[in-house]
Structures are given as structure tokens and as C-alpha cells.
Amino acid sequence: MDLGFDGAATVVVGGSRGMGLATARCLAQEGARVAVVGRSRADVESAAEELARLGSPDAVGLAADVMDTAQVEDVFARLRLRWNGELNALINTVGPNVQGTVEELTDDQWREALDHGVLSIVHCVNAALPLLRGADWARIVNFSAHSTQRQTVSLVAYTAAKAMVTSVSKNLSLLLAKDEILVNVVSPGTFVTPALTAWARSVGIDTEDPYRLMEAIDTHYGHPAQLPRAGLPEEIGPVAAFLASRRNSYMTGANVNVDGGSDFI
Incomplete structure (x- = not known):
């Protein structure tokens, strides 16, 4: 199936490894221009080299700490110049790595989870919106988690942050519907x-x-x-790629579970 990515401008935040890289590979194979954003310059540049070999006509790796507003704004300012002010798809795959029960977690750990899990996405969305609004078509895909529907006591901060991602995404789908910018969530197991x-x-x-x-x-x-x-990362990449694609023309505000089957309550 042709997803309509030929020449499209796309950004994958957290795209240098894991599920983010698997998604970026799908975009590259579909002929999209792909910018990979992550903390490690070596990792994002290595990912961009691979994406170019896979068929991305303008793959680029951009190093940034997405919890730093100024660094995020700089990334998207550079992409505005590189891609003539257009962006078709923003995919946010980053998440916190904070474990502990409510009784064990410190205030700093809570802040880290919420900053890394939620504010990082808000920073990227705010910086990307002018470019998304300038494109012929635009999509946002945010990664949440199936643990928001199936609790684990030691993942309370992670789960809380991901639940906020789902809520913010739903709100964005409402806010951006008038612009026909579709916003959806992927919840991996x-x-x-x-x-x-x-x-x-x-x-x-x-x-x-x-x-x-x-x-x-x-x-x-x-x-x-x-x-x-x-699951394997390559099994979730195509799902995220479809949601981010031009082929997805009417799904917005959805939360798509990719979890191998779970009995959610």
C-alpha cells in the first residue's frame, strides 16, 4: 500500500533506537524525508545514514534534549529552513524511565517522569505547529503505553506520564480538527x-x-x-507510519493498542 509519503517531511522524536527507529525506517522506505531527533549526536547521525540507505531523500539527525525548550525550538527552526516551512508528520516516541512505587519515588523523580514524558512532547508540538499548519496535510502521532490501562505499582510515575500523553493528544485532536491536522496515539504493550x-x-x-x-x-x-x-519494534513501526500518513485521512483522537492481546478493563 502506498501511504502517500513520497517527498513528505517527517520528524521522529526518539527515532534513533527501538520503536522510534522502526517507525523512521518505515517512513524512509515510503520515500519520506525523515529527521530523527534524540539526545545523542552519534546515534541520530547513525540513524540518518541508515535511513538514507533505505530510501529517504533527505534524512537528517538532529541532536537535542527535548526537555529544553530552546533546543527544541532550534531544531524546528533549522527544519523550517531546510524544508521550506513545511512539516507533514510529527511522531513523538520518547518516554520516561522512572520506576518505583508511590511511597518510594522522590519529588525529583516525579518531575523527571512528567517532564520527560509529557512536557517534552508539548515542547515538540508547540514548535512544530507552525510548520504543520503550513503543509498541505499534517499528522501528529504520540506514543503512550498499554500500562495506562493495566496498572503496575512500580511504574506509577511512568504510567501517570503516559496517561497525560493520551489526554493531551485527545485534547489536541479537538483543538486541531479545524485545521484538519489529525492527532492519534499508539499504545505499545x-x-x-x-x-x-x-x-x-x-x-x-x-x-x-x-x-x-x-x-x-x-x-x-x-x-x-x-x-x-x-512484540518486535518492526511490528509497531507500520502502525505508527499509517497513522502519520496521508492515507490516514479520517482517524483522529484514537488510541490504538498494539499489545499482543490484553484484557483491558
Whole structure:
């Protein structure tokens, strides 16, 4: 299926690894111009080189701390000049990595989770909106998490931040409907990402095998999927790419679960 990305201008925040990189690969293969934004200059530049090989006609890696408003504004100012003031798709995949129960977390950890999980996305949306409004068509896709619907006591700050992402996205879909800018959410379940494999190592499981990782999630959290394995990043990239595409012309304000099957309440 042609998603209508040929020559489109796209940004993937957090696109140098994991699910963000998987999404950026889909955009590149569809012929989009892709800017990857992340903290590590080496990582974003390496990702941009790969995306160029995959077919992106103008792949670029831009290093920035998305919790810093000035750095975010600088990224989008540079893209305004590079892409003549247009942006068709903004995809935000970043999230906090804060663990602990309500009783364990410090105020600084709460601030880190909310700043990294929510304000980073708000910064990017605010900086991108003038470019999105200047495009023939525009989409925003924000990554939330299935844990907003299925609680884990040690992920309370992470879950709270992701729930705010879902709420802010729904509000944006209402705000931007008059501009025909579509805003949707992807909520991943358990995926084989650097964060998940780092957690597995921390509990004594050194593997990237999706079946063993799902077993570990079941053992430690009691939250298995209906499928017996964790997801792979390349299985969520196409979902996010469709939501960000011109082909998606009427879905907005939706929260799409990609979780291997879960019984949400």
C-alpha cells in the first residue's frame, strides 16, 4: 500500500533506537524525508545514514534534549529552513524511565517522569505547529503505553506520564480538527527494546528472545499478553507510519493498542 509519503517531511522524536527507529525506517522506505531527533549526536547521525540507505531523500539527525525548550525550538527552526516551512508528520516516541512505587519515588523523580514524558512532547508540538499548519496535510502521532490501562505499582510515575500523553493528544485532536491536522496515539504493550532488555538484565535475564522476555514480564508483573511473546519494534513501526500518513485521512483522537492481546478493563 502506498501511504502517500513520497517527498513528505517527517520528524521522529526518539527515532534513533527501538520503536522510534522502526517507525523512521518505515517512513524512509515510503520515500519520506525523515529527521530523527534524540539526545545523542552519534546515534541520530547513525540513524540518518541508515535511513538514507533505505530510501529517504533527505534524512537528517538532529541532536537535542527535548526537555529544553530552546533546543527544541532550534531544531524546528533549522527544519523550517531546510524544508521550506513545511512539516507533514510529527511522531513523538520518547518516554520516561522512572520506576518505583508511590511511597518510594522522590519529588525529583516525579518531575523527571512528567517532564520527560509529557512536557517534552508539548515542547515538540508547540514548535512544530507552525510548520504543520503550513503543509498541505499534517499528522501528529504520540506514543503512550498499554500500562495506562493495566496498572503496575512500580511504574506509577511512568504510567501517570503516559496517561497525560493520551489526554493531551485527545485534547489536541479537538483543538486541531479545524485545521484538519489529525492527532492519534499508539499504545505499545511489551516490546523488545533496549529499555526492556536492560530491565531484563537487571533481574538476571540476559536475553533478547521475545518468548523469554514475555515469560519474565508474566513472572515479575503478572501481565502477559495473549500472544506468548513480546512484540518486535518492526511490528509497531507500520502502525505508527499509517497513522502519520496521508492515507490516514479520517482517524483522529484514537488510541490504538498494539499489545499482543490484553484484557483491558
